[in-house]
Amino acid sequence: MTAPNAFPPDPQSNIFNQPGSEGVRAAFANQVAYCTANDAPLTAAVCDALRKVLRDDSQFGRAVLAWSGKPMADGVPLRCAAAFHDLYLTGKHPALNPLYAGDNDALDQADSLIHEAIKRHDGDLLPWLDTPPQTNESGRSANFMAAMLWLAKQGLPNDFEICEIGSSAGINLMMDRYHYNLGGTLSGPDDTAMQLAPLWHGPPPPAQNVSIASLRGVDLTPLDLTDKAQAQRLKAYIWPENRDRFARMEAAIAAAQLAAPHLEQGDAADFVERAMAKPIAPHTTRILMHSIVWVYLPDATQNRIIAAMEKAGAQASKDAPLAWIMLESSRYTLRHELKVRYWPDPHGKEWHKLAESHAHGQWIKWMAED
Numbered sequence: 001m002t003a004p005n006a007f008p009p010d011p012q013s014n015i016f017n018q019p020g021s022e023g024v025r026a027a028f029a030n031q032v033a034y035c036t037a038n039d040a041p042l043t044a045a046v047c048d049a050l051r052k053v054l055r056d057d058s059q060f061g062r063a064v065l066a067w068s069g070k071p072m073a074d075g076v077p078l079r080c081a082a083a084f085h086d087l088y089l090t091g092k093h094p095a096l097n098p099l100y101a102g103d104n105d106a107l108d109q110a111d112s113l114i115h116e117a118i119k120r121h122d123g124d125l126l127p128w129l130d131t132p133p134q135t136n137e138s139g140r141s142a143n144f145m146a147a148m149l150w151l152a153k154q155g156l157p158n159d160f161e162i163c164e165i166g167s168s169a170g171i172n173l174m175m176d177r178y179h180y181n182l183g184g185t186l187s188g189p190d191d192t193a194m195q196l197a198p199l200w201h202g203p204p205p206p207a208q209n210v211s212i213a214s215l216r217g218v219d220l221t222p223l224d225l226t227d228k229a230q231a232q233r234l235k236a237y238i239w240p241e242n243r244d245r246f247a248r249m250e251a252a253i254a255a256a257q258l259a260a261p262h263l264e265q266g267d268a269a270d271f272v273e274r275a276m277a278k279p280i281a282p283h284t285t286r287i288l289m290h291s292i293v294w295v296y297l298p299d300a301t302q303n304r305i306i307a308a309m310e311k312a313g314a315q316a317s318k319d320a321p322l323a324w325i326m327l328e329s330s331r332y333t334l335r336h337e338l339k340v341r342y343w344p345d346p347h348g349k350e351w352h353k354l355a356e357s358h359a360h361g362q363w364i365k366w367m368a369e370d
Contacts, residue, residue: 017070024064025051027071031078034329035239038359042100043239045107046084047077049114058118060125073296075133078237083128084117086236092124093117100240131221132296134237136168138248139361140291140327141175142196143338145210146182147325148287150354150368151342152208156285156321159211163275163286165268165305166293167217169225169234170261171252176212183366193251198358202366213284216262218271225256242360268297269304276312280320285342286312291327292336292359313343327357338364 016027028051035044056062067076087093088100098106099113106113118125152158167173179188183200185207223230231253238245264271272288280286288309294302309324316322323342329335338355354368 016072019068019070021065024054024067024071024076028077030072031081037335039362040239040241042102042107042241043081045110046081046099046114049110050077050080053111053115053118058122060118060122060129063126063129075135075296076129078133078135079128079131080125081239082133082233082236083125084114085238085240086128086233087117087121087124088240089232089236093121102241134168134221134223134234135292136166136171137245137291137360138171138175138178138194138252139196139198139245140357141172141178142180142182142198142361142364143291143327143355143357144172144175144289144325145178145180145187146205146364146366147289147338147340147354148210149182149185149187149205149208151285151287151323151340152210153206154342154370155318156323156342157283157319158209159213159284161213161281161284161286162215163272163288164215164217165219165271165288165290166296167219167222167261167263169223169230169252170217170256170263171225172289172291173215173217173261173263174252174255176215177255182364193254194248196361198361199363200366201363202355205366205368213281214262216264216275218264218266218268220265220267222263222265224260225253226260239360242362244362245360267301268293269301269308272305273308276308276322280316280322282319285321285323286316287323287325289325292329294326294328309341313341316343318344329359 015023016030017023028047031047032044035047054061054064056065064076064080088096096113096117099110148160164173177192178194178196179190179192181197183204185204223234225231235249238249313322321342323340325340327336327338336357336359337353338357339351339353341351356365356367
């Protein structure tokens with residue numbers, strides 16, 4: 001297999017968020033580097049092929065290359081990658097089968113295979129550009145649980161009221177139904193189909209008793225796990241080389257069929273402002289959490305969320321504290337960091353870096369100092 005032509009971009013240029021063909025191709029190159037750094041060579045090969053073969057000789061090619069927004073922030077490479085994965089999963093283009101099976105000869109021919117698929121399925125590909133990628137993943141719940149164990153160790157009330165933005169289909173809004181083995185620290189119910197045991201590096205998180213009082217989330221375009229077509233769409237967003245994610249998706253679908261997650265459609269900033277304006281119940285820690293969401297939010301939305309959290313944090317007390325847990329990526333370092341901020345914080349810190357993590361929860365490197 002020929003190695004994809006990947007590069008981490010110059011942090012000063014931010015060219016991958018410039019509209020037009022140059023920004024689009026830079027966004028694909030950045031996605032190649034991102035996938036390569038996260039053990040996804042097949043998805044990297046597909047994105048690299050798209051970077052090279054996209055032309056204005058198809059409706060799909062013209063729509064992508066003329067992108068008027070921010071290509072990386074809008075998730076254009078992932079929208080496109082999902083479109084081709086769907087062609088494979090639904091059997092619409094059998095010629096892609098060897099590529100998605102990881103055949104080395106097919107990987108070397110990815111450019112021609114992707115170009116031929118564009119010619120044959122122009123109409124099938126176009127609708128995938130209409131909505132942002134849905135990349136929520138149950139494996140990320142392990143990060144959230146580890147952070148809550150750490151917060152409980154800091155002396156915060158261990159009964160958590162959780163609000164999540166960018167919830168997609170609400171997979172992480174069912175985290176109270178999952179079992180966790182975090183480097184030997186166990187949490188959650190034993191008798192559940194969702195067993196999360198990421199490869200753990202470093203000391204385990206503190207063993208604490210935690211309970212979750214409520215879980216609520218929001219997404220601009222939420223998906224229904226119990227709807228067959230929408231569940232199929234979610235599967236297309238899974239990186240095909242991460243085969244264990246498909247089993248976790250089936251477990252999440254089964255969980256949602258038993259009881260749907262509390263998920264609403266709406267704007268993230270509106271949701272946070274409403275949630276933070278409500279009084280915190282005594283002996284409860286309110287949490288805002290999100291994973292691989294921040295980069296997709298407009299600056300104005302980010303600023304409103306920060307302001308709402310600062311305001312609510314100033315009003316929080318030791319008996320009713322507030323915490324912010326984020327698992328977000330850097331498009332410059334290609335790493336994912338688990339960070340926590342809480343109010344009131346006797347250390348006076350803005351953020352505590354607890355861990356670095358694989359994008360989809362395969363491994364966690366615990367780095368918390370206390």
